Amino acid sequence: MRLSVQEASFDAGAELNAFSAGVAGAGAVVSFTGIVRDSGGTLSAMEIEHYPGMTEAALQKFADQATEKFGLEKALVIHRHGRLQPGEAIMMVATAAGHRKDAFAGADYLMDYLKSRAPFWKKEVSKGGANWVAAKDQDEAALAAWSLESAPQER
Amino acid sequence: MSSETRPETHSATLHLLYFARLREDLGCAEETFVLNPSLQTVQALREALIARGAAWAKALDGARAVRVAVNQTMARADTPIKAGDEVAFFPPMTGG
Numbered sequence: 001m002r003l004s005v006q007e008a009s010f011d012a013g014a015e016l017n018a019f020s021a022g023v024a025g026a027g028a029v030v031s032f033t034g035i036v037r038d039s040g041g042t043l044s045a046m047e048i049e050h051y052p053g054m055t056e057a058a059l060q061k062f063a064d065q066a067t068e069k070f071g072l073e074k075a076l077v078i079h080r081h082g083r084l085q086p087g088e089a090i091m092m093v094a095t096a097a098g099h100r101k102d103a104f105a106g107a108d109y110l111m112d113y114l115k116s117r118a119p120f121w122k123k124e125v126s127k128g129g130a131n132w133v134a135a136k137d138q139d140e141a142a143l144a145a146w147s148l149e150s151a152p153q154e155r
Numbered sequence: 156m157s158s159e160t161r162p163e164t165h166s167a168t169l170h171l172l173y174f175a176r177l178r179e180d181l182g183c184a185e186e187t188f189v190l191n192p193s194l195q196t197v198q199a200l201r202e203a204l205i206a207r208g209a210a211w212a213k214a215l216d217g218a219r220a221v222r223v224a225v226n227q228t229m230a231r232a233d234t235p236i237k238a239g240d241e242v243a244f245f246p247p248m249t250g251g
Contacts, residue, residue, distance in 0.1 A: 115248075
C-alpha cells in the first residue's frame, strides 16, 4: 500500500505502471486521477490546504477500510497540496483486486471518503479573487450510501 | 468522560488549530489555549471561543458548518477534551 501526501507533481502513468507491476495475483486494476478543472476558463490556480498528521492518518484508515471491505490486494493514494495550475493532477487512487467489481468499488469508496473525510480544503483562485470551494450535499449522500449497504452485505 | 487525572503542576492548556476559511476569517492558524477546568467538551470550548465576540462569534456560531477534530480524530459536540489535547476547527472538507 502506497499513501502519499505531497506538494510535488506526479506522473500518473508511471505510478499506475509501477502499481500494476506488483499485482500479478490480482487480475483487476482500477485507477482514478483527479485533474484541476478550469470550468469557466477563468481559474488561475487551485490552492489546497491540509492538516498535516491527520491527513496521513485519515488516508491510512480509509485505505485499510477499503482493503478489508473489498478484499483489495493493494491500494495507492496520492493527494497533493499547495498551489496547482489548471490541468494538473491533484490526486490519484488505484486499487487491485481479484475481480473487476471489487477494484471499481474499492476505488469509488476511497474517492468518496477522500472528498469529504480527509482534511483537505480547496480554494479556487481567479482574476476576480479567491474562493473556498463549498462542500456538496451529494458528497455526504455518497458516504451515507456506503454505510447503508455495509451492514447487510456479505462480500 | 476521561478518567485520567493529571497533577496540578501540569499547565492545563490545549493546542488549538484553525484551517482554511476559518483560519483566514479568524486571522489565526494556531494558539495555546489556557484550559478552564469547567470546559470539558468540544461544545463548551466552542462556546468559550464564541464569547470572544467579533470574528470568533461570526465564524463559530453555526451559521456556517464547522467541523472539529480532537487529537486528529473527528469529534462531536459532546466529545470530551482535556489538558494537552490538540483541537482543530475547520469547514467541511473538500478533498479529492
